[in-house]
Amino acid sequence: MANDAVDPARRRLLAGTAGALGGVGLAATAVPFISSMQPSAKTQAAGAPVEVDISKLAPGELMVVEWRRRPVWVFRRTQEELDNLAKVPADALRDPDSAESEQPPYAKNPHRSIKPEYLVMLGVCTHLGCSPQLRAEPGELGADWLGGFLCPCHGGRYDLAGRVFKGVPPPLNMAVPPHKYLSDTRIVIGEDQETA
Ligand code: FES
Structure with a gap:
């Protein structure tokens, strides 16, 4: 109950904005997938790649940007969080190697990212989209909890790489969108990193 009143994780959540999108706010919890079948200039703009400045993102902080009308998280993990992530037992996870889950090939690794420190991920539960x-x-969520993400809708649990645990409703790990680094402090969401 105390955690509901003051959520320390929320203090660390920065509302990010992307240049192309200005100050578009994000819906609170439920994120519907497709809201309109009618393409418009606005819709096209929302589908364009988004450039993000991560220079002010401190270790342990998570920022949210909007891409294709969906929230994309950029989470800068601390070394301690990376160490804890490495301790998650593979047999506790539904898809530990992300074999069934959605991510570009360059994010198909235990930390599910290009650089271990930065996780870029769709902040959308793979159960029903919360x-x-x-x-x-x-x-925080029990003696064996090493840190991660909790879905408030039906109790989905994910580790700090967005890998879903067994025994909860979500079927897959949270998706990683295409992204690439322009520099150490600028990334683009919606375009793949060169692989050739
Ligand atoms: S929508 Fe996340 S657990 Fe159901």
Whole structure:
């Protein structure tokens, strides 16, 4: 109950904005997939790649940007969080190697990202599309909790790489969108990193 009143994870959540989208706000929890079948200039703009400045993102912080009308998280993991991620037992996860889940080939690794420190991921639960919350503190959701994400709708649990645990409703790991680095502090969401 106390956690509901003051959520320490929320204090660390930065509302990011993307240049092309200005100050578009994000819906609170439920994120519908397709809201309109009618393409428009606005819709096309929403589908364009989005450039994000991550220079002010401190370790342990998560920022949200909108891409294709969906929330994309950029989560800068601390070394401790990366260490905890490495301790998650593979047999506790439904798809530990992300074999069934959606991500570009360059993010198909244990940390599910190009650089271990930065996780770029669609903040959308793979069950029914709610927006999970960061619960980074070990022990926060039980003695064996090493930090991760909790979906408030039906209790979906994911580790700090968005890999879903067994025994909860979501069928897959959260999706990683195409993205690439322009520099150490600028990324583009919606375009793939060169692989050749
Ligand atoms: S929508 Fe996330 S657990 Fe159901």
